[in-house]
Amino acid sequence: MARPGRPALPKPDLHPLIDTFLDMLTTERGAALNTRHAYWRDLADVSLYLRKERNIEIDKATTEDLKDYLKNLSEKTHSKGANTSKVAVRTIARRLSALRQFYRFLVSEDIRDDDPTSTIKSPKQGRTLPKTLSEAEIDELIKTAGQSRTPESIRLVCLIEVLYATGLRVSELVGLPTSAIDENNQFLMITGKAGRERMVPLSDPAQKALKNYTDIRKQFIGTDGQERQGKWLFPSRTSDSGHLTRQRFAQLLKDLARAASVEEDRVSPHIIRHAFATHLLRHGADLRSVQKMLGHADIATTQIYTHIIGEDLKNTVKEKHPLSKTGTDG
Numbered sequence: 001m002a003r004p005g006r007p008a009l010p011k012p013d014l015h016p017l018i019d020t021f022l023d024m025l026t027t028e029r030g031a032a033l034n035t036r037h038a039y040w041r042d043l044a045d046v047s048l049y050l051r052k053e054r055n056i057e058i059d060k061a062t063t064e065d066l067k068d069y070l071k072n073l074s075e076k077t078h079s080k081g082a083n084t085s086k087v088a089v090r091t092i093a094r095r096l097s098a099l100r101q102f103y104r105f106l107v108s109e110d111i112r113d114d115d116p117t118s119t120i121k122s123p124k125q126g127r128t129l130p131k132t133l134s135e136a137e138i139d140e141l142i143k144t145a146g147q148s149r150t151p152e153s154i155r156l157v158c159l160i161e162v163l164y165a166t167g168l169r170v171s172e173l174v175g176l177p178t179s180a181i182d183e184n185n186q187f188l189m190i191t192g193k194a195g196r197e198r199m200v201p202l203s204d205p206a207q208k209a210l211k212n213y214t215d216i217r218k219q220f221i222g223t224d225g226q227e228r229q230g231k232w233l234f235p236s237r238t239s240d241s242g243h244l245t246r247q248r249f250a251q252l253l254k255d256l257a258r259a260a261s262v263e264e265d266r267v268s269p270h271i272i273r274h275a276f277a278t279h280l281l282r283h284g285a286d287l288r289s290v291q292k293m294l295g296h297a298d299i300a301t302t303q304i305y306t307h308i309i310g311e312d313l314k315n316t317v318k319e320k321h322p323l324s325k326t327g328t329d330g
Contacts, residue, residue, distance in 0.1 A: 011044075015057050018043050021105050030194035034171060042098035059106065063116040066099060070120070089123045096122055132274040137262050138164055141253075142205075144260035151216045156252055158206075158213035159234065159244075162188075163269060165206035167276035167294050170269035174244045176233040185210055192295040200293045277305045 022039060025031035031039075046069055047058045053072070054065050073095065074088055099117050106112040133141075138160075145156040163173055172190055180188050185207050188200050202210065221229045222237040229235035232243035239245045250268055257267035273294070280290050291302040 151219045158209040161206040161209035165203040166200040
């Protein structure tokens with residue numbers, strides 16, 4: 001989407017096999033729209049580089065062509081200044097992953113005989129622990145959000161309480177249909193990645209916030225928008241989708257963080273999702289149960305949160321243990 005006041009730039013005319021591949025992701029693998037867009041951006045970047053620098057289309061690229069692209073990407077990212085190495089590694093790894101999927105698709109469809117990415121090694125990525133928030137910071141955000149008691153304030157409290165109670169992905173949260181709530185307001189039925197369904201419970205504070213919000217929810221539906229906006233739990237009169245956008249919710253959280261004196265870069269929908277998982281595990285929740293509520297297909301993805309707890313414990317010992325301050329040897 002173009003920024004306000006700027007015309008939308010025309011999309012580049014990419015090789016039709018890219019669209020064919022993206023259609024396969026959507027129809028056969030159940031990829032979400034955001035996933036499709038992400039693959040398109042990555043493959044578009046590679047395609048445009050190959051056209052300009054190597055004078056070839058992406059379907060004809062060789063291993064050397066792709067290595068040249070990845071080397072150029074690495075050099076370009078590093079040249080922007082310090083603290084970009086991790087970004088560069090993640091970007092390269094993601095682009096290479098998209099290319100692997102694309103060329104495997106071409107091989108499976110007998111469009112190519114070989115996969116030019118098969119001998120390209122992925123860059124090593126150091127383990128980066130996700131950011132999170134303390135329980136006190138979550139409480140302060142909710143308290144600050146509810147101070148004005150306006151419809152917007154009531155909605156924001158509901159969004160945070162539901163997110164913190166369930167650990168939903170932000171796209172799942174803002175795109176909740178009203179039909180996702182059970183008749184007693186105790187559970188949400190979520191359709192996640194690849195169409196996988198899961199049921200997540202709502203905490204008592206989330207149930208209360210949801211009831212307060214549903215009493216004023218109709219104020220967010222325009223007089224002529226009942227059909228387009230009415231089916232969403234968090235409708236919006238201004239968005240094309242008819243519901244609150246991820247970008248708008250993220251901005252509301254940034255504004256709230258400033259008001260609550262919490263660091264802005266530590267407050268986002270995804271970080272509240274991290275807080276949900278971390279706090280549950282810290283209070284003794286079963287890892288498998290947290291995996292199911294988060295909608296992770298692989299429990300290894302959920303295990304990253306156990307490392308956060310481990311780091312917290314190490315920091316506590318370092319800060320509180322008397323021997324850590326004196327340096328006394330045992």
